[in-house]
Amino acid sequence: EVQLVESGGGLVQVGGSLRLSCAASGLVDDDYAIGWFRQAPGKERERVSCIFIGDGSTYSADSFKGRFTTSSDNAKNTVYLQMNSLKPEDTAVYYCAAVFFGPSCVPVEGQKWGPGTQVTVSA
Numbered sequence: 001e002v003q004l005v006e007s008g009g010g011l012v013q014v015g016g017s018l019r020l021s022c023a024a025s026g027l028v029d030d031d032y033a034i035g036w037f038r039q040a041p042g043k044e045r046e047r048v049s050c051i052f053i054g055d056g057s058t059y060s061a062d063s064f065k066g067r068f069t070t071s072s073d074n075a076k077n078t079v080y081l082q083m084n085s086l087k088p089e090d091t092a093v094y095y096c097a098a099v100f101f102g103p104s105c106v107p108v109e110g111q112k113w114g115p116g117t118q119v120t121v122s123a
Contacts, residue, residue: 002026009117020081022096030054033101034079038092050105086121
């Protein structure tokens with residue numbers, strides 16, 4: 001069973017940066033994809049990006065291109081989300097999840113989502 005654990009969130013000022021981590025366990029090879037999502041209070045879950053571990057290919061939602069970068073360290077079974085130029089509207093709980101790799105980064109059904117990591121951007 002694959003387990004994903006998010007970390008790295010916190011409180012940051014407008015314009016600051018954070019790097020989120022998603023540590024994966026229970027994997028048997030690198031033929032999988034991980035996506036980042038976020039959910040702000042009162043809003044629906046939003047897709048941020050996803051990465052195919054096998055070759056490092058990524059998809060990113062247009063609204064995050066240029067500010068957010070997704071990468072992976074296969075030796076550590078960890079996926080990262082580097083967030084720069086943060087804005088108050090980036091305040092949300094950020095989650096990682098197994099996905100079907102493609103422009104929509106569709107989450108795999110039936111997986112158990114973790115608690116996420118809170119990112120708060122103060123004005």
